[in-house]
Amino acid sequence: MQYNFDTVVDRSNNFAAKYDEVGRKFGRDDLIPLWVADMDFKTAEPVIEAIRQRAEQGIFGYTSRPESYFEVAGQWLKKRHGWDVDPGLMIHSPGVVPSLSMLIRYFTDPGDKIIIQPPVYYPFFDVVRSNDRVLVENPLKVADGQYVMDYEHLEELARQGASMLLLCSPHNPVGRVWHKEELVRLGNICLRYGIRVIADEIHSDLIYSRHKHTPFAGIAEDFRRNTITCLAPSKTFNLAGLQASIAIFPDKKSRARFDKVLGDLDIRRNNCFSLVAVEAAYRYGEEWLEQVNRYIAANFAYIQHYCRKYIPEIRPNYPEGTYLVWVDCRGLGLDKNQLHDFMINKARLALDDGYWFGDNANGYMRINAACPRSILAAALEQLRQAVEEHIR
Numbered sequence: 001m002q003y004n005f006d007t008v009v010d011r012s013n014n015f016a017a018k019y020d021e022v023g024r025k026f027g028r029d030d031l032i033p034l035w036v037a038d039m040d041f042k043t044a045e046p047v048i049e050a051i052r053q054r055a056e057q058g059i060f061g062y063t064s065r066p067e068s069y070f071e072v073a074g075q076w077l078k079k080r081h082g083w084d085v086d087p088g089l090m091i092h093s094p095g096v097v098p099s100l101s102m103l104i105r106y107f108t109d110p111g112d113k114i115i116i117q118p119p120v121y122y123p124f125f126d127v128v129r130s131n132d133r134v135l136v137e138n139p140l141k142v143a144d145g146q147y148v149m150d151y152e153h154l155e156e157l158a159r160q161g162a163s164m165l166l167l168c169s170p171h172n173p174v175g176r177v178w179h180k181e182e183l184v185r186l187g188n189i190c191l192r193y194g195i196r197v198i199a200d201e202i203h204s205d206l207i208y209s210r211h212k213h214t215p216f217a218g219i220a221e222d223f224r225r226n227t228i229t230c231l232a233p234s235k236t237f238n239l240a241g242l243q244a245s246i247a248i249f250p251d252k253k254s255r256a257r258f259d260k261v262l263g264d265l266d267i268r269r270n271n272c273f274s275l276v277a278v279e280a281a282y283r284y285g286e287e288w289l290e291q292v293n294r295y296i297a298a299n300f301a302y303i304q305h306y307c308r309k310y311i312p313e314i315r316p317n318y319p320e321g322t323y324l325v326w327v328d329c330r331g332l333g334l335d336k337n338q339l340h341d342f343m344i345n346k347a348r349l350a351l352d353d354g355y356w357f358g359d360n361a362n363g364y365m366r367i368n369a370a371c372p373r374s375i376l377a378a379a380l381e382q383l384r385q386a387v388e389e390h391i392r
């Protein structure tokens, strides 16, 4: 089936955070929303059909997850990433961020140090702080125009002791798909100093051109034993509102420990729609994913071309993975508050501010490129006009 991602879907009645919370978050309603990471595209038709059929049953009682649910997820990981995972080591969780928070709470102790690598998805800061752990930052560096990990600094931090490292792979917001060699260097440091790795691989199906996602836990047996991976079909297939993710444990014992946490909170079950949607997505969604990834990559090219030609002060990256474009706006000469104000009150855009992702990201903004090109075109035109007025 051929999908048409140019179609603008009216989300005014969609109860969409991305649209309905703009006023509350940015102080005015008349902004083009390119912030929170969901897509303005309808998901794959087989997923919609599975939900439709489930809805028509008209009974939405407690669910019982069939074994096929995790088996299909395992087949997906094998096919897309060449990674063999025992479905018996998978567990359902309502979201990756809830998993991160529960893992911190139940697999470390209060006061323990947890390492993150900013600029990074800002809930990484929140889950550490809100669970009374000590946040330790190993900022990414820029080398030859690209973000890389700082292994020397990481080793220094590791030497001072840390219990856990939150790895973002691919890395939101800078769009890096970490090479195997990069992950091996990081993983070896963590092994050497007894630091458990939580690999957030939620963006791992959104990969472009020659890049290839390497599942961190799939690199070697000692890495596997030291890692808990969190992933989900929610970014891949635009299903965030269904609240279903998967965590993958190294052994039955640690899985059972997490299962007890879920049991205590009584959140072990899928809701009735995620149950059928996730399985349909992993079983039948690949055709849609191939097409949406091509469309998003063309959006990246469109943004680059537009900025080069009309707004050279704005320098977007071309992400290797994720659908989030990391935009260097330092050419505008604005501080972080001025840039925030400029995007809202001059360009009329709702974007993620760079500084939300860390102190080393002032002057940057993040644009969500998973939308019809006409929306991007309108946003870039508003940005161009605002920049022209600012510079004149």
Ligand SMILES: Cc1ncc(COP(=O)(O)O)c(C=O)c1O
Residues within 6 Å of the ligand: 037, 094, 095, 096, 097, 098, 121, 168, 172, 200, 202, 203, 232, 234, 240, 244, 245
């Ligand atoms: C790196 C990363 N992890 C987790 C999430 C959110 O996951 P969930 O909605 O399953 O909590 C996002 C969403 O943007 C993300 O970028």
